[in-house]
Structures are given as structure tokens and as C-alpha cells.
Amino acid sequence: MTPERFNECLKLLRWSQLDLAAALECDVFLVNAWSNDIESVPGDIAAWLDKLAKAHAKAGLPQNYKGVHLKMKIGK
Numbered sequence: 084m085t086p087e088r089f090n091e092c093l094k095l096l097r098w099s100q101l102d103l104a105a106a107l108e109c110d111v112f113l114v115n116a117w118s119n120d121i122e123s124v125p126g127d128i129a130a131w132l133d134k135l136a137k138a139h140a141k142a143g144l145p146q147n148y149k150g151v152h153l154k155m156k157i158g159k
Contacts (some may be wrong), residue, residue: 084132086118096139101114107128119127
């Protein structure tokens with residue numbers, strides 16, 4: 084997995100490097116090294132991220148809530 088695809092996957096998932104490090108319970112500096120091509124992304128991590136990113140891209144986002152605000156109810 085290229086660093087570009089790695090970063091694209093994180094973007095599609097709406098995850099920061101810190102989010103991924105927390106999910107994997109690993110050092111954020113390791114995730115940063117993957118992102119910056121200092122270390123290669125392990126094959127199992129690459130396959131997992133790619134699968135998740137493709138699923139998120141395919142599912143898309145519900146558009147009915149864009150710009151919607153909570154309407155406060157005062158009293159009953």
C-alpha cells in the first residue's frame with residue numbers, strides 16, 4: 084500500500100492517525116511512519132484498511148441530515 088492510498092483510506096474512514104493508532108492499540112508514531120513512507124504498511128493492515136475504505140465509499144452518507152439542527156422543545 085502506498086502512503087497516498089493509506090492516507091486516502093484514513094480520509095474515507097474519517098479517521099486521524101491517532102484514531103487508527105487507538106483502534107490498533109499501537110504507537111501513533113508507527114502510524115505516522117506508515118503515512119509518511121518511513122515504514123511499509125503491513126499487508127494485513129493494508130488489506131483491512133482498503134476493505135473498510137471501499138465499504139465506506141460504497142455506503143456513502145445519508146444526505147437527509149445535512150444542515151439539520153436540533154429543535155429544542157420548551158416545556159411539555
